[in-house]
Amino acid sequence: MTPRLPVAVTGMGCICHAGATLNTSMQTLYRGVRNPGPPAVFKCPLEDLSPVFEVPQTFLPVDIRRRNDIPWLFKLVLAAASEAIRHAGRTIRDLRDLRVGVCLGTNVGTAMNNETYYRNCPESGESFVSPRERFLQSNPTAALVREWHLSGPTLTVVTACSAGTDAIGLAAGWIREGICDLVIAGGADAMYQVTYHGFRSLMIMDTDPCRPFDRRRKGMNLGEGAAVMVLESPELTGIRPPRVQGSILGYGASADAYHLTSPDPTGAGLELAIDDALRESGVSFQEVAFINAHGTGTDDNDRIESQVLARRLPGIPFFSTKGYTGHTLGAAGAMEAVFSMACLKNRKIPACLGYEEPDPMLPSRPVRENRSIRGRIALSESLAFGGNNAVLIIGDGADQ
Amino acid sequence: MIRAAITGMGVVGGFGCGVSLLKQALEKGRSPDQTVRISTEKGDITAPALLADTAPLxxxxxxxxxxxxDHYTRLALLGGFLALDDAGMRESRPGRMGIILATGYGPTCNTADFTHSLTSDSVSFGSPTRFSNSVHxxxxxxxxxxxxxxxxxxxxxQFDMSVAQALLTALIWLSEGRVDTVLVGGVDEYCNVLGHYRQTLDGRGSAGAVQGEPALAVIGEGAAFFVLSKAGETAGTYGIIESVSMGKIPGRLPGPDDGSPVILGADGYTDCLNRYPRLVSISGTIGVYTGVYGGLPVGQAFDMAIAALSLTGGMLYPSVSPGTVFDDTFGLPRPAIPLKPGRLHCLKLGSSDDYGMLTLSVN
Amino acid sequence: MTLKEELKQIIITELNLEDILLEDIKDDEPLFGDKFGLDSIDAIELVFQLKKHFGVEIRDMKEGRPALESINTLAAFIEARQAA
Structure with a gap:
């Protein structure tokens, strides 16, 4: 791959357990607080529950909260996307005259079998909603295009825990290839009983608030939310006073090709994705100011990530934000990308919440306190179920 | 946008396993008869279906x-391996290959099983193997x-737009130089849950007009995969993908009015019958082949395989439409018609006023 | 069917070891090794099956690993838990 032009990001939005907006979320990150609890959206008779990072209803803007015609997941998307469009200094009406693409990562948003449906009719077809109707209701990409009358193209990425990172990386390709004037890119996932019990069955959930990279770490906690970036073409940013928040410099993706649920212990796949992303952005690793690591708090993930970071990006400060948001799956990569861009802007990175005791088995360690940074480039990485790796190189927009 | 050469193709479906059986079905105008038993509260129902056998895996x-x-994974693997085999790239490949998989339903049976175990079984809370296989x-x-x-x-x-999305991404990856080759394909499986929807609604063995959706196609499942490389660098055994476009239908689709034949995607879920003539102006001959592979969200992958076979064979296969109503509306050709060397479009109108269109040409 | 036979049957059925017979699994041989090709997903699947069939729970793989070594250790683990 050869270096490609940076793609301008003009707006960002985020809604998660840490905050109703990107700004409030960043304040929570810098304050170093969290308050996860037992799942509220579904009943669970089990003991030893892993706490979750849900989004309170009150975080939603009133007009979105009051809607009863759309599912919870889409409410989250609508909140984050509305914030991002506002942040970009645009209105939804502006978008109708442009070639606007939507590229979102999700897991729950493409599950044809949602719970309500199963509760109502596990075996009979009597109260069926058609698969088409079900899809129309639950897919956040299709829903956003319909809601705002956008022209497309669309893409719904379902690469599990790296979907949000992939979505932003692929969206940057759309701008560079001249397919779109503007892309709404990011990810969203909602708390869902199936995913909760799925990860529980895989025995990788911590019953305490998660502790990324800590010696005592016992797994992840689930979270929910949505995060969105607005990417714009040079033609578009050129014809009005640009409000550039940052830029996407490069994207790299790879497969471990190792095992469905265990990451490759050598970290070779992750390294490939890092190399590709750096190559595409044309920056050397020494220019990277910090790394927003995947850091789920599982034994394997954190060990392999720590090893790859020590080997490939030595000495660069890193942290995981899963301790503030939980693992928001399809939204996680997008959330971490907007956090990274906000950190570049604020010139400050947050402490890796949950990390207290160093693990002697890990060759690199995250930051324990907030730290100011000087550089202009960040790296955000995601390691997914199935061995998917995805990396974004994020700039502060000085290149625009 | 960059053009991509199709250097290999792998298909499995109700017509059988492999390109030659797909050709055979197209020539005969039908796939072998099959039925599926769907268990319902009112007892079992037998319905026609085009199911895929993955034994050749x-x-x-x-x-x-x-x-x-699971069956879903087997379909995807078989489609992928057949395509790579066809391209002579199963054992080794020059450079780097990307893999893109499109699905409308995802691994529905597994998801259904895992979800059902959650709702019906308060003790076990689902098998980790099933959960793993249910992840998209x-x-x-x-x-x-x-x-x-x-x-x-x-x-x-993204339901019926998934194939266009996957192909668009494949072209971009080749253009970016992210990969040298892409293995891209669509896969969907049949499961009892889907059978319910299609068959039990009117109790007559054919899905009724639920929410205005007439069932235009028999149940289908399968996988269709392609090996793509940059056109120009490689000769395409099955022609070239000239472009992939998708988006919202702007009133009336300006669409494929260059006189080239158009293969229309009719999956039986969207109300194709009324929508196509209303939204699309087409000057070329129309072909519909759902009757060979059945109704499924990734039907466009099969349409692309059929388009490639038509182009390279110089013959537009006789339509195998999902129903006679459709034939009459469009005046679908029954006999095969010779195809002037040139282009062919595959158009799918989506469920949400969107469309995906592929344009293929000979080398 | 003895407990050990039952365990073998569960392993063969639930881990999809199609061509393995009951007598192919020796009571004292390692379950996780080259012979059966079992891996980490099989280990957690086995934990799930133990809970489903025998009501015994393993909450942590670190503590569970010794119990999953062989048919003998599995049987001993279940008997000890059920007696408790």
């Missing part, structure tokens, strides 16, 4: 290695693992 994957694969990117991950391919791997799922 044994050629490529040992019993030990495939023991955990599991099949693409298995492909990468078996092929030892560390290139980018992507899974996309």
């Amino acid at each position: 044994a050629r490529y994957v040992s019993r030990k290695a495939r023991r955990r694969f 990117n599991a099949a693409a991950a298995y492909l990468a693992i078996l092929l030892r391919e560390k290139g980018p791997s992507l899974s996309v799922s």
Whole structure:
């Protein structure tokens, strides 16, 4: 791959357990607080529950909260996307005259079998909603295009825990290839009983608030939310006073090709994705100011990530934000990308919440306190179920 | 946008396994008769279906290695391996390969099983193996693992737009130089849950007009995969993808009015019958082949395979439409018609006023 | 069917070891090794099956690993838990 032009990001939005907006979320990150609890959206008779990072209803803007015609997941998307469009200094009406693409990562948003449906009719077809109707209701990409009358193209990425990172990386390709004037890119996932019990069955959930990279770490906690970036073409940013928040410099993706649920212990796949992303952005690793690591708090993930970071990006400060948001799956990569861009802007990175005791088995360690940074480039990485790796190189927009 | 050469094709469906059986079905104008038994509260119902047999996967994957694969994964693997075999790239590939898998339903049976165990069984809370297989990117991950391919791997799922999305991404990856080759395909499986929807609604063995959706196609499942490389660098055994476009239908689709034939996607879910003539102006001959592979969200992948076979064979196959009503509306050709060397479009109108269109040409 | 036979049957059925017979699994041989090709997903699947069939729970893989070594250790683990 050869270096490609940076793609301008003009707006960002985020809604998660840490905050109703990107700004409030960043304040929570810098304050170093969290308050996860037992799942509220579904009943669970089990003991030893892993706490979750849900989004309170009150975080939603009133007009979105009051809607009863759309599912919870889409409410989250609508909140984050509305914030991002506002942040970009645009209105939804502006978008109708442009070639606007939507590229979102999700897991729950493409599950044809949602719970309500199963509760109502596990075996009979009597109260069926058609698969088409079900899809129309639950897919956040299709829903956003319909809601705002956008022209497309669309893409719904379902690469599990790296979907949000992939979505932003692929969206940057759309701008560079001249397919779109503007892309709404990011990810969203909602708390869902199936995913909760799925990860529980895989025995990788911590019953305490998660502790990324800590010696005592016992797994992840689930979270929910949505995060969105607005990417714009040079033609578009050129014809009005640009409000550039940052830029996407490069994207790299790879497969471990190792095992469905265990990451490759050598970290070779992750390294490939890092190399590709750096190559595409044309920056050397020494220019990277910090790394927003995947850091789920599982034994394997954190060990392999720590090893790859020590080997490939030595000495660069890193942290995981899963301790503030939980693992928001399809939204996680997008959330971490907007956090990274906000950190570049604020010139400050947050402490890796949950990390207290160093693990002697890990060759690199995250930051324990907030730290100011000087550089202009960040790296955000995601390691997914199935061995998917995805990396974004994020700039502060000085290149625009 | 860059053009991509189709250097290999792998298909499995109700017509059988492999390109030659697909050709045979197209020539005969039908796939072998099959039925499926759907259990309902009112007892079992038998319905016509075009189901895919994945037994030939044994050629490529040992019993030990495939023991955990569900039907959905087997379909994807078989489609992928057949395509790579066809391109002569199963054992080794020059450069780096990306894998892109499109699905409308995802691994529905597994998801259904896992979800059902959650709602019906308060003790067990679901099997981890089933949960793992129900994650949407599991099949693409298995492909990468078996092929030892560390290139980018992507899974996309947006019902009937998934195939256009996957192909658009494949072209961009080739254009960016992210990969040298892309293995891209669509897969959907049939499961009892879907059978319910289609068959039990009016109790007559054919899905009724639920929410204005007439069932235009028999149940289908299968996988259709393609090996793509940059056109120009490689000769396409099956022609060239000239462009992939998608978006919202702007009133009336300006659409494929260059006189080239158009293969229309009619999956039986969207109200194609009324929508196509209302929204599309087409000057060329129309072909519809749902009757060969059945109704499924990734039907456009099969349409693309049929388009490639038509182009390279110089003959537009006689339509195998999902119903006579459709024939009359469009005046679909019954006999095969010679195809002037040139182009062919595959158009799918989506469920949400959107469309995906592929344009193929001979080399 | 003895407990050990029952365990073998569960392993063969639930881990999809199609061509393995009951007598192919020796009571004292390692379950996780080259012979059966079992891996980490099989280990957690086995934990799930133990809970489903025998009501015994393993909450942590670190503590569970010794119990999953062989048919003998599995049987001993279940008997000890059920007696408790």
